[in-house]
Amino acid sequence: MRLPPFQFLEPTNVEEALSMMNARKETLKIMAGGTDLLNRMRFRLIEPAFVMNIGKLRDVDGIDIGENETVIGTNTKLKDIARSPLINNKFRAIAEAAFEAASPAVTNMATIGGNILQDTRCLYYNQSGMVLNGLERCHKRGGTICLAVKGGKRCFSVCQSDMAPALIAFDAKCVLQKKGSTRTVALTELFTGNGVTPFAIGADELLTKIIIPQPKNGVGSAYRKLRLRGSVDYPLASAAAFVSVTKDGEVNACRVVLGSAGASPRVIDGRSCETHLESIAQKAYDSAEGIDNLQMPGAYRRKMAGVLAKRAIKAAMDRLKEGM
Ligand SMILES: Cc1cc2nc3c(=O)[nH]c(=O)nc-3n(C[C@H](O)[C@H](O)[C@H](O)COP(=O)(O)OP(=O)(O)OC[C@H]3O[C@@H](n4cnc5c(N)ncnc54)[C@H](O)[C@@H]3O)c2cc1C
Structure with a gap:
């Protein structure tokens, strides 16, 4: 599954990372190892405009x-x-x-x-677009229902x-x-x-x-x-x-x-x-x-x-x- 388009940022120290985040706020997602983030992006659960790799920030490692x-x-x-x-x-x-x-x-x-900080998970949410397109939108996808709990007024992920x-x-x-x-x-x-x-x-x-x-x-x-x-x-x-x-x-x-x-x-x-x-x-x-x-x-x-x-x-x- 291909990733959606995004602009890649790669700060080399914490100060630079904080400035990038301050300038882009919600449009930016942080990527550390990417094992959670990239899967969610492939499933089109999120489509951030900017992905900032923090892998080069050696001062926060160890x-x-x-x-x-x-x-x-x-x-x-x-x-x-x-x-x-x-x-x-x-x-x-x-x-x-x-x-x-x-x-x-x-x-x-x-x-x-x-x-x-990996996102919460649910069988009715962590699916590809092909599956999700056939389902009604749940709370986690901006809808008003829960697919796991009938009548559920909140998200149970x-x-x-x-x-x-x-x-x-x-x-x-x-x-x-x-x-x-x-x-x-x-x-x-x-x-x-x-x-x-x-x-x-x-x-x-x-x-x-x-x-x-x-x-x-x-x-x-x-x-x-x-x-x-x-x-x-x-x-x-x-x-x-x-x-x-x-x-x-x-x-x-x-x-x-x-x-x-x-x-x-x-x-x-x-x-x-x-x-x-x-x-x-x-x-x-x-x-x-x-x-x-x-x-x-x-x-x-x-x-x-x-x-x-x-x-x-x-x-x-x-x-x-x-x-x-
Ligand atoms: C096959 C498979 C099996 C798995 N099994 C398990 C398991 O048994 N147990 C388990 O606990 N996990 C499991 N996971 C999940 C995996 O452990 C997590 O995906 C991983 O720990 C996330 O770390 P990451 O560095 O890759 O984070 P990323 O994917 O890079 O980031 C995860 C989230 O955290 C945010 N983030 C990351 N670093 C920061 C930071 N410094 N500041 C602010 N936000 C940040 C990102 O923006 C993103 O939203 C599994 C994953 C896979 C693919």
Whole structure:
């Protein structure tokens, strides 16, 4: 499938990129690895006048592990995160999510920023023009109906990012820059929960860094995912768990973040886990939307949200005991 026509821009530093974005606003789309953007363009879901490749911005690439926080540049490839010994050692769920995302062909190109900001997906939306032309326009295509939920007054498309739940489990923040200003927000604030406009980011804003605070004392984490083929597919349900203990070994945080459960990752916070596994699983089930708009039935995906939450917590607890 051919791409629609567009003008290609290639800044060499962040300042230049911000000026280009400031001048072109909504008519410009950022391309990092291009694995999400170009597919949407081929399907004619979007037809931007300008595509700006940020692949040459070396100042926002790489992992910097400091004493109090770890900074990951937006252009860092998922394969580098999956392979990083330091990320594997300190932030196991994040390394697992990167390793489990897509396939090596994709993770060699896909960046962490692009993974977080990939568009929400739905079987009734991510189709070629040939299929879509035969369907009534849904909310995500500017219409007023939902093809997945009869009578649905809103869009139920799903955030299928593997990285977002794992990063949120570690309370990650992100840095957004535009010409003349910079803001740092919790990663959770980047998600609107609205499938039509899933991200609270301006057309002139560039995501430059992800910041992960260094957890205090002992921590265990894990990421568990359901997908059709283990070698390549998007998550149909997923759960990232983060468990931390005080100096005396008492659990003081047990956080589960669900992926593929709706238009944004869903956070379930608790203070204890081993004794409350069933209640966390129930909360995960209640929180997941489980709509019939991905490859597996919604009811099954919803049940699996609870199962994966339990599996992730158990794995995180085991790692905590092993001192990882
Ligand atoms: C076959 C296949 C299987 C896949 N399986 C999975 C999977 O299992 N799990 C999973 O999580 N994902 C999966 N994906 C999606 C893939 O991981 C994403 O497409 C990829 O991570 C996006 O990163 P990218 O660098 O290619 O982003 P791009 O496609 O370049 O960009 C994605 C979006 O983010 C915006 N963007 C990118 N960088 C920035 C920035 N710095 N600031 C502001 N906006 C920005 C772009 O404008 C665009 O809208 C799969 C994709 C394919 C093709």
